[in-house]
Each structure stands twice: as structure tokens, then as C-alpha cells.
Amino acid sequence: MGINQQQLIAQFPILKQQINKYPLVYFDNAATTQKPQMVIDRISSYYTSFNSNIHRGVHKLSQKATAAYEQTRIHVKDFINASSSKEIIFTKGTTDSINLLAFSFGETFIKEGDEIIVTELEHHSNIVPWQMLCERKKAKLHVIPVNDKGELLLDKYADLLNKRTRLVAIAHVSNALGTLNPVKEIIDLAHQNKSLVLIDGAQAVAHLKVDVQELDCDFYAFSSHKMYGPMGIGVLYGKKDLLEQLQPYQGGGEMIESVSFEKTTYNELPFKFEAGTPNVADVLGLEASIEFIQKEGIENLAAIENEVLNYATAEFQKIDRIQIVGTAQNKASVLSFLIDGIHPYDVGTILNQFGIAVRTGNHCAEPIMKRLGIRGTIRASFACYNTKEEIDRMVRAIHKTIEMFG
Numbered sequence: 001m002g003i004n005q006q007q008l009i010a011q012f013p014i015l016k017q018q019i020n021k022y023p024l025v026y027f028d029n030a031a032t033t034q035k036p037q038m039v040i041d042r043i044s045s046y047y048t049s050f051n052s053n054i055h056r057g058v059h060k061l062s063q064k065a066t067a068a069y070e071q072t073r074i075h076v077k078d079f080i081n082a083s084s085s086k087e088i089i090f091t092k093g094t095t096d097s098i099n100l101l102a103f104s105f106g107e108t109f110i111k112e113g114d115e116i117i118v119t120e121l122e123h124h125s126n127i128v129p130w131q132m133l134c135e136r137k138k139a140k141l142h143v144i145p146v147n148d149k150g151e152l153l154l155d156k157y158a159d160l161l162n163k164r165t166r167l168v169a170i171a172h173v174s175n176a177l178g179t180l181n182p183v184k185e186i187i188d189l190a191h192q193n194k195s196l197v198l199i200d201g202a203q204a205v206a207h208l209k210v211d212v213q214e215l216d217c218d219f220y221a222f223s224s225h226k227m228y229g230p231m232g233i234g235v236l237y238g239k240k241d242l243l244e245q246l247q248p249y250q251g252g253g254e255m256i257e258s259v260s261f262e263k264t265t266y267n268e269l270p271f272k273f274e275a276g277t278p279n280v281a282d283v284l285g286l287e288a289s290i291e292f293i294q295k296e297g298i299e300n301l302a303a304i305e306n307e308v309l310n311y312a313t314a315e316f317q318k319i320d321r322i323q324i325v326g327t328a329q330n331k332a333s334v335l336s337f338l339i340d341g342i343h344p345y346d347v348g349t350i351l352n353q354f355g356i357a358v359r360t361g362n363h364c365a366e367p368i369m370k371r372l373g374i375r376g377t378i379r380a381s382f383a384c385y386n387t388k389e390e391i392d393r394m395v396r397a398i399h400k401t402i403e404m405f406g
């Protein structure tokens with residue numbers, strides 16, 4: 001491994017605690033990651049020394065807060081290699097980014113009979129806003145199916161594309177199964193068909209280098225809290241010429257150029273999409289999380305996670321009663337599984353007794369569970385602070401669970 005993992009783990013104060021008298025093993029990173037001290041400190045220093053509303057103050061604190069907020073926008077632009085900071089819109093998170101897009105894109109571009117494509121693997125956040133739009137506009141939603149391993153069937157995708165297809169909305173990495181989708185290929189095919197593409201990057205940005213210009217995606221959404229940053233803040237990236245054409249999502253302060261009862265005109269990008277007082281503290285926390293990832297090197301973080309995922313997969317394959325759910329060729333940091341004859345909820349409960357945090361259930365992805373003929377899974381999802389020793393502890397706890405349940 002390229003970096004000293006102990007030094008990395010030491011930066012996360014929450015991990016020092018014991019749960020049920022065992023050192024905490026946190027394997028619920030797809031739900032939310034833990035935060036390094038530098039993120040916690042950045043948020044605290046904002047409230048301690050320069051809390052102030054931004055963009056409209058002439059006083060020192062407001063100027064300082066505005067500069068820090070706008071500096072973060074530039075930092076996010078560089079992090080995902082957007083071509084302009086005007087293409088970076090701060091939102092509450094991935095869900096908010098997708099709802100913004102579904103409304104604004106829908107109002108601008110979707111007419112009766114138009115089509116939108118999603119996949120069978122999506123999180124509900126990348127299904128329901130499109131269903132709501134289709135209902136509003138009498139448009140149609142189509143779904144790219146998967147094979148039994150949880151890989152998208154690209155030939156079926158090609159069949160679905162047609163001249164009515166306006167948008168393809170697809171996860172970069174599946175939160176339920178860990179499948180890493182061939183997004184570049186999907187984007188190229190969509191563009192050949194003159195359709196636009198949104199990538200839901202909630203499970204990708206902390207695990208692999210994202211370059212929106214290289215991908216050539218039209219929109220990209222992600223959440224800070226899944227990349228070591230705070231909750232309540234996220235990003236919608238969009239190509240400038242497209243964002244400029246879209247209707248605003250919410251009306252209010254900041255998003256306007258001028259207001260009168262006769263006619264209101266809207267502010268320029270990105271402010272047109274940021275109505276109201278923004279979440280300045282958590283924007284600054286997001287910047288600290290980007291600094292954390294860049295300081296450690298995303299390739300180094302990904303190398304740790306891949307090693308842990310491969311090790312866990314190999315260890316699980318040795319246990320007869322375990323069935324791994326989601327066996328795609330390309331995966332990132334998620335291991336979903338079932339234990340024959342034991343309910344996932346019971347497994348999660350026993351693992352918790354050994355201080356191990358996993359998630360059980362359908363992972364907000366009911367359609368893929370239904371496709372695989374199951375109700376849910378147990379999901380272990382990894383981050384840079386997870387180790388092979390922790391996998392050994394989970395394996396021992398699973399053997400104990402199997403003994404207990406017979």
C-alpha cells in the first residue's frame with residue numbers, strides 16, 4: 001500500500017470508540033462515511049471565527065465567508081475537472097441535485113411522448129424524480145436491465161435509445177451491489193443518439209478519479225457526506241451551455257437579477273440555481289474533504305479499498321452458506337451478501353453485538369432486489385480506514401452467527 005494506513009485511520013476521531021465492548025468496525029460507508037478531524041475543524045472554525053451571510057455583505061466577516069465559499073466552488077471544479085466554476089451548483093446532496101435537474105430539465109426540454117432511460121440498478125433517488133417528471137409531462141420511463149451478476153445489458157440499452165430519448169440517468173457505481181458501470185461507453189452511445197446523460201456519482205467520487213470533461217457527461221451529481229465531508233451539502237455539475245438554458249428550480253433571494261411584480265429576471269450561473277441562504281459551513285467542510293482526499297491521493301485510497309474488497313470477497317467465498325449478491329467483473333467498495341437460512345436483519349443485529357456496523361435491507365434500491373428475487377441483503381461497504389483485520393473479525397463473527405442460528 002502506498003500510504004501509512006495507521007496514520008490515515010488516526011485522523012478519524014469517531015473510529016477510536018468501542019461498541020458493545022469491541023473496537024468499532026465501520027462497514028456502512030455507502031450510507032455515509034466518517035469525517036476526518038480536518039473536516040470537523042473547518043466547520044467549527046467557520047462558526048467560531050467568520051460565520052456570516054454571503055454575497056451581500058460589505059463587512060469583513062461576510063467578505064471572508066463569501067471568498068471561502070466561492071473558493072470552494074473553484075476547488076470542486078478542479079476536483080472533477082469541470083471547465084468553469086459556473087458549472088458547479090451547490091445543493092443539499094445527490095437527491096437534491098437530481099430533483100433539481102428533473103424539474104429544471106423537465107420544464108425546459110420534456111414534452112409529451114419524450115423518453116427517459118434509467119437502469120434496473122438505480123437508487124430510488126435516481127428513479128422517483130424521473131417517474132414524477134414522466135407523470136407530469138406524460139413522458140415515458142424506460143429501464144436498462146441487468147444480468148444475474150448485476151451488470152448492465154448494453155445491447156438492450158442500445159435497443160432502447162431512439163429519437164425520443166432525451167436523457168439517460170445512470171449510477172456511476174451501484175450502492176446496492178457495487179457494480180462499476182461502463183459510463184463512458186453509455187455516454188458515447190447516448191451522444192451518438194443526441195441524448196443527454198446524468199451520472200449519479202454518489203458512490204463514485206470518494207473511490208475513483210472523476211473527470212467530467214473526459215467522461216463528457218452532461219450532468220454529474222454527488223453528495224459530500226459519502227466522501228468524508230459533512231451531510232446536507234452536495235453538487236450538481238452541468239455543462240454551462242445546458243445549465244444556461246434550464247429553468248430555475250426554486251425562486252427566492254440570490255437567484256434573481258431583478259424583481260418586480262411585472263417581471264422578474266434571473267441571476268447568472270451558478271446563482272440562478274442557488275436560491276436562499278446557502279449552507280456555507282458545510283460547503284467549507286466539503287472543501288476540507290476534497291483536501292483530505294487530495295492530500296492522501298485518491299489512487300491510494302482506492303488501492304486500500306480494492307484490497308479490502310478483494311480480500312473480503314475471497315474470504316466469503318470460503319464460507320458455504322454465504323451467497324455474494326452482485327458479482328460484476330468491475331466493482332467498487334461494496335460487498336452485498338446473504339447467509340443461507342438466516343434473515344439479513346438477524347445477521348446485522350449479531351454483527352452489531354460484535355461492534356461491526358453493516359447495513360441490511362433493500363438499500364433504497366427495491367427494483368434491483370426484485371429483479372434478483374430477494375427482499376434485501378447484508379451490505380458491507382468499505383472506505384480508506386478499513387482493514388483486512390476488520391474483515392477477519394467480520395468473518396469470525398459470521399461463523400459465530402451461523403453457529404448460533406444453526
Ligand code: PMP
Binds near residue numbers: 030125
Ligand atoms: N444515489 C446513490 C447511488 C446513492 O448511494 C445515494 C445514497 N445512498 C443517493 C443517490 C442519495 O444520496 P443522498 O441521500 O446523499 O442524497
